[in-house]
Amino acid sequence: MSTPTTPAVNDILKTAESLRWQVGGAFHENLMEALYTEAAQIADRAVARPDKPPRFDLDRTLDHILTSRRWGFPVMLALLAIVFWITISGANVPSSLLSQLLLDTIHPFLKSLAAAIGLPWWLSGFLLDGVYLATAWVVSVMLPPMAIFFPLFTLLEDFGYLPRVAFNLDNTFRRVGAHGKQALTMSMGFGCNAAGVVATRIIDSPRERLIAIITNNFSLCNGRWPTQILIASIFIGALAPAPLAGLVSALGVMVIALLGVFLAFAVSWGLSRTVLRGEVSTFHLELPPYRPPRILQTIYTSLIDRTLIVLWRAVTFAAPAGAVIWLSANLVIGGASVAEHLIRFLDPFGLLIGLNGVILVAYIVAIPANEIVIPTVLMLTTLMIGATDVGAGAGVMFELESEADVLALLQAGGWTLLTAVNLMLFSLIHNPCSTTIYTIYKETGSKKWTAVAALLPVAMGFTVTFLVAQIWRLIAGILAG
Amino acid sequence: MTTERIASPPAVSPACATCSMANLANLRKLGINMEDADYVVALAGNPNVGKSTVFNAVTGLRQHTGNWPGKTVGRAEGGFEYAGRRYKIVDLPGTYSLLSTSLDEEIARNFILFGRPDVTVVVADATRLERNLNLVLQVLEITDRAVVCVNLIDEARRLGLTVDERRLARDLGVPVVLTAARQGEGIPQLLQMIDEVATGKFVCRPRRLQNEPPALKQAVATLTAQLTAAYPGLPNARWVALRLLDGDERMVQALRSGELLELAQAGPTSGPAQPMLQLEAAQ
Numbered sequence: 001m002s003t004p005t006t007p008a009v010n011d012i013l014k015t016a017e018s019l020r021w022q023v024g025g026a027f028h029e030n031l032m033e034a035l036y037t038e039a040a041q042i043a044d045r046a047v048a049r050p051d052k053p054p055r056f057d058l059d060r061t062l063d064h065i066l067t068s069r070r071w072g073f074p075v076m077l078a079l080l081a082i083v084f085w086i087t088i089s090g091a092n093v094p095s096s097l098l099s100q101l102l103l104d105t106i107h108p109f110l111k112s113l114a115a116a117i118g119l120p121w122w123l124s125g126f127l128l129d130g131v132y133l134a135t136a137w138v139v140s141v142m143l144p145p146m147a148i149f150f151p152l153f154t155l156l157e158d159f160g161y162l163p164r165v166a167f168n169l170d171n172t173f174r175r176v177g178a179h180g181k182q183a184l185t186m187s188m189g190f191g192c193n194a195a196g197v198v199a200t201r202i203i204d205s206p207r208e209r210l211i212a213i214i215t216n217n218f219s220l221c222n223g224r225w226p227t228q229i230l231i232a233s234i235f236i237g238a239l240a241p242a243p244l245a246g247l248v249s250a251l252g253v254m255v256i257a258l259l260g261v262f263l264a265f266a267v268s269w270g271l272s273r274t275v276l277r278g279e280v281s282t283f284h285l286e287l288p289p290y291r292p293p294r295i296l297q298t299i300y301t302s303l304i305d306r307t308l309i310v311l312w313r314a315v316t317f318a319a320p321a322g323a324v325i326w327l328s329a330n331l332v333i334g335g336a337s338v339a340e341h342l343i344r345f346l347d348p349f350g351l352l353i354g355l356n357g358v359i360l361v362a363y364i365v366a367i368p369a370n371e372i373v374i375p376t377v378l379m380l381t382t383l384m385i386g387a388t389d390v391g392a393g394a395g396v397m398f399e400l401e402s403e404a405d406v407l408a409l410l411q412a413g414g415w416t417l418l419t420a421v422n423l424m425l426f427s428l429i430h431n432p433c434s435t436t437i438y439t440i441y442k443e444t445g446s447k448k449w450t451a452v453a454a455l456l457p458v459a460m461g462f463t464v465t466f467l468v469a470q471i472w473r474l475i476a477g478i479l480a481g
Numbered sequence: 482m483t484t485e486r487i488a489s490p491p492a493v494s495p496a497c498a499t500c501s502m503a504n505l506a507n508l509r510k511l512g513i514n515m516e517d518a519d520y521v522v523a524l525a526g527n528p529n530v531g532k533s534t535v536f537n538a539v540t541g542l543r544q545h546t547g548n549w550p551g552k553t554v555g556r557a558e559g560g561f562e563y564a565g566r567r568y569k570i571v572d573l574p575g576t577y578s579l580l581s582t583s584l585d586e587e588i589a590r591n592f593i594l595f596g597r598p599d600v601t602v603v604v605a606d607a608t609r610l611e612r613n614l615n616l617v618l619q620v621l622e623i624t625d626r627a628v629v630c631v632n633l634i635d636e637a638r639r640l641g642l643t644v645d646e647r648r649l650a651r652d653l654g655v656p657v658v659l660t661a662a663r664q665g666e667g668i669p670q671l672l673q674m675i676d677e678v679a680t681g682k683f684v685c686r687p688r689r690l691q692n693e694p695p696a697l698k699q700a701v702a703t704l705t706a707q708l709t710a711a712y713p714g715l716p717n718a719r720w721v722a723l724r725l726l727d728g729d730e731r732m733v734q735a736l737r738s739g740e741l742l743e744l745a746q747a748g749p750t751s752g753p754a755q756p757m758l759q760l761e762a763a764q
Contacts, residue, residue, distance in 0.1 A: 008711045009736050015707055016725040019700040027697065028580070028727055034693040039614035046649040047610050050641030201574075201585050288529045289608065289636060294663070 059289050063164070067287075072168040079161075080257065083152050085250035088229055088237075091144035092246075098140035107133065126326055134322025137375040138314045142226045146307045149225060153191070154302040158293035162187050166285060174280050176265050177272025179208035181285070182215070186264060189219030190257075191306065193436040196221075197443055207278045211268045213440055214453045217432045218264040220257050222310045223370030227427045228253045230374055234407050235420035252424070260428050267456070314371035321365055321372045322379070329383045339383060353462055354422035354469030356414060358384060363426070368434050373427065378406070381413035418472050422465045429461035508672055510541030511560035511567070518560060518569035520679040523593055525620055526604035527613050528575030531632045533557070534662040535604055536572040539672065563672050566680070571598070577612075579619045580727065587731065593623050594717065595740060599679045601627045602671070607637035607644050607659070617653065621687035622720045627655045628674045635661035654686040689719065700726055712741060 020027065065071050110132065114124035156162070165187060170180035181203050189196030196216040203209040220228060229249070237249035272278070328339040336344075339361070347357035362376035410419075431454045432440070441450040526532045536542070540559030557572040573592055574585035593601055603620050605613035610631070617629055631644055650657040656674040660667030677683035693701070704722035708715060715721065721741065724732040735741045 012704070012707055012711060012725070012736065013733060016704055016722075019704060020726050020728060023696055023700050023726065030694050030697050031580070031723065031727070034690055034697075035615050035618055037692045038690060039618055040611050042649065042652045043611035043614050045652060046645045048643045048645065286527075286529065291636075 062290055063287060066161070066164045067167050072164075076165060076168060077254075077258075079156070081250055081254050083149065083156075084229075084253050084257075085247060086152060087145050087149045088233060088250050088253070089246035090148045091229070092233070094144040094147075095140055098143065099137075102136035102140055103133070107136065122330070125330065126323060130322040130324075130326025131319045132322075134318045134325070134372070134375050134379065135315050137378070138318040138371060139311065141230060141374060142314055142371060143307070143311055145226055145229050146222065146310060147303060150191075150302040150306045151299045154298050154306070155293045155295065158291065158298050160288050160290045163285060163287050167287060170285070172265060173268070176269035177276075177278075177280055178211045178215075178265075178268040179203045179205065179281060182208070182212040182264075182268070185212050185216060186219050186261070189216040189221060191222060192310075193217055193219065193221045193432050194439040197436060197439045200443070205278070205281045207272075207276050208281065210444065210449060211271050211276055213443060214271065214449070214456065215264040215267045217436065217453065217457050218260040218267070218428070220260055220428060221370065221433075222306075223314070223373075223433060224427050225253075226371065227373050228256055228424055230406075231420050231424055231427075232256075234410070235417055238407070239417075256424050256428050259425075263429065263460075267460075310371075314369060317369035318372045318375060321376060325365065325376060325379050329379070337383070339380060343380060343384060352469070353426075353465040354418050354472065355426060355465060356419065358413065359419075359423055359426070363430060366433075367431070370427070370433050378409065381409060385409075385412045418469060421472075422468055425468060426461050426465050429457050429464055431455070431458045507564040508539070508669075509562040510539065511562055517567060519566045520568050520599040521596070522568055522570040522675055522679070523596065523598035523601045524570060524572045524604060525589055525593060525601055525616070526575055526630075526632075527577055527606060527609075527616055530575065530604050530606040530613065531662050532572055532575060532604045535602070535630060535632065535660070535668075535671070536570060538662050538665060538668050540570060561672075563676050566676065568675070568679070571596070576616065578616060579623070590623075591731075593620065594720075595735070595744065597744070598624070599626060600675050602630050602675060603627055604630045604632050607631045607634045608640055608642065610644065618688070618690065621653065621655065622689065622723065623717050625685050625687055625716065626678050627685060627687060628671065628678055629653060629655055629657045630667075630671055631657060631659050632662050634659045634667070635664060652688060654688045656683060656685075697726075712744075715741070715744060 023030075066075055107128065110128050111124065114128060162184060166180060166183035169183040173180050173182050182200075184202065185196050185199040187196075188199040193216050196219060197213050200209050200212040200216070203212055232249040232252040233245070236252035237245035240248035325339065328342070329337050331338045333341065342361055343357035345357070346360040350356040350358075350360045358377055358380040361380060362373050365376045366373045431437070437450060437454050440453050441447070444450060524532050524536055536557065536559060539561045541561075542557075542559045559570055559572075561568050561570065571592060573589040576586040576589045579586060579590040579593070592598070601620055601624050603617045605617060617627075620627055629649070631646065631649070634644065637644060644659060646657040646659050656678065658667055658671045658674055660671055662668065674683065678685060701719065701722050704725060705719045708718040708722055712718065721732060721736075725736075
């Protein structure tokens with residue numbers, strides 16, 4: 001076998017170059033045309049069509065409504081609201097059942113068992129009050145909403161609705177200088193930002209892909225939905241009379257989710273006008289036929305593949321986090337525990353931006369996974385207000401059976417409606433979790449852009465919460481005075 | 482009547498159709514276990530035609546599927562055993578063509594070209610056959626060993642379309658199987674055809690482009706001749722020529738770096754699975 005040498009390679013390339021000139025610029029078009037003609041001929045011979053087209057075309061009728069100028073957006077918002085509403089109102093009952101079982105029944109049983117076999121207080125505290133309670137809390141808070149939300153979302157996906165969303169949003173994305181397919185990657189981000197970042201591979205232009213990667217974090221992910229849903233149910237829903245509470249909380253969550261979409265647009269616009277300037281590329285988007293979703297199979301796979309995987313991830317992060325929190329709450333230096341020192345240190349800044357030291361510490365603890373923000377907040381609040389009279393020891397969550405209990409606890413910790421609103425805002429606008437940051441680094445291969453994607457949202461989050469807090473206090477001052 | 486499952490026999494197989502049904506007993510889904518694969522199968526096709534569903538049907542895996550184009554962006558790999566032979570199957574990102582430059586298309590194209598799969602299964606949407614055949618024709622330019630899987634045949638039936646798979650197979654020169662992967666229909670026939678092409682029992686004579694303008698044809702012929710002289714045994718010289726004429730930087734690079742040389746030395750028949758080049762990460 002002969003080995004082509006560099007001259008041979010150069011020869012070939014030279015021939016190619018000169019031939020390309022001879023054929024002329026239309027080479028690509030000629031080739032495509034030949035392909036299309038041939039494909040059309042073959043398909044024509046192989047496919048027999050019905051003599052008359054069916055009178056009623058369901059797909060076309062649906063598309064006419066779902067992608068219409070007038071109804072496209074209202075339908076989209078209505079579907080979103082319905083999904084949230086079903087999730088919030090459906091999750092309440094199983095959530096309190098789970099917490100009754102895991103926190104009220106099993107935890108005391110384990111404690112008495114530990115006492116019976118003579119486990120030292122620090123070991124039973126570390127294992128049961130730290131590791132077990134954090135894990136149990138995550139399961140009871142997260143499992144029910146996820147078990148409802150994911151199947152619903154997957155059903156819409158299976159049905160073929162996502163490309164229609166992309167179609168509706170395409171115009172807006174183009175106007176802000178981004179790629180229309182960003183609507184798809186954004187939707188993936190609603191499940192998981194790391195997955196959304198990987199999905200940006202469908203965008204060919206590196207400029208638009210970077211925009212999609214940096215703004216993906218504004219899609220609320222798995223880890224953040226439970227925070228939003230819980231805080232909205234406790235604080236926002238409480239503003240409305242009981243029959244409407246579920247609906248009002250759902251609307252609260254929807255406003256935050258839509259704010260995320262708006263921020264994705266705004267940041268895309270800002271980036272494409274400044275550091276990532278360039279042409280908007282065009283693309284084909286195929287609207288696939290609607291397919292009747294296979295309901296049972298979808299529920300099964302989304303429970304197994306998404307819910308349990310996400311839950312497992314939350315648990316693996318919550319268990320060590322619970323241990324760390326318990327330790328930091330029980331290691332006493334100079335009269336106060338490590339956690340107290342840290343919270344006191346961050347409290348002034350936290351209060352300035354309408355949050356508090358507990359929330360900031362929780363967000364530092366939660367960098368590996370947003371899922372554990374709420375459990376951490378609850379444990380640390382318990383610690384700070386010294387609600388240890390249930391005899392559980394420092395850094396222990398006492399049993400919180402209902403939302404009213406959580407509300408009472410948080411109010412004792414100095415929470416107001418402003419704290420709740422700003423927590424929801426900050427949960428939307430802050431750095432991506434460490435998994436997503438790593439994925440961004442792998443996908444972009446650039447430390448600079450990874451840093452931008454990680455730090456830009458935090459800076460924005462501080463700014464937004466600071467402004468909201470100032471305006472809120474100003475108005476509250478006027479109303480009071 | 483409409484609910485009757487039509488077990489269409491493999492298009493070009495001379496064997497009796499009923500055997501293929503019995504052959505489902507020969508399938509062992511291996512999931513992610515793909516050690517010591519005897520053959521490598523690539524799964525290509527337009528976006529949203531059900532590649533991942535076919536993939537799941539033969540591997541028993543549950544790669545996430547969704548009704549939107551562009552769902553699979555990386556490549557998923559799995560394994561199955563059929564008639565005692567172990568197969569590794571690679572689910573490629575869906576692409577409309579192999580002639581452009583986005584990352585997902587490059588992953589698909591590089592794998593078919595440089596990964597040298599033993600069989601490339603092109604999954605096509607029966608309800609949009611004409612557009613899907615563009616990609617089929619491009620794949621047939623690259624590789625000799627292909628099976629065309631016309632999927633979503635249930636939807637086509639619902640629309641009143643009938644697909645003549647024998648005619649299609651004769652025109653394309655490769656086996657054609659009609660499937661409804663969501664329901665598992667046609668999967669036994671597909672497996673059998675993959676096996677026959679992989680083992681060489683079925684020899685493909687893929688159709689090559691015939692409609693191009695004379696000037697183009699001439700240019701391609703000249704360059705192909707030169708390539709074949711420099712790289713005897715290169716299985717897809719014609720396609721490489723097409724890409725060079727189109728000014729494809731990736732192909733120029735493959736020529737310069739000697740990647741093409743490796744391809745030529747492996748020869749036209751690849752037989753048992755070769756070590757694959759790692760081409761996935763483009764920057």
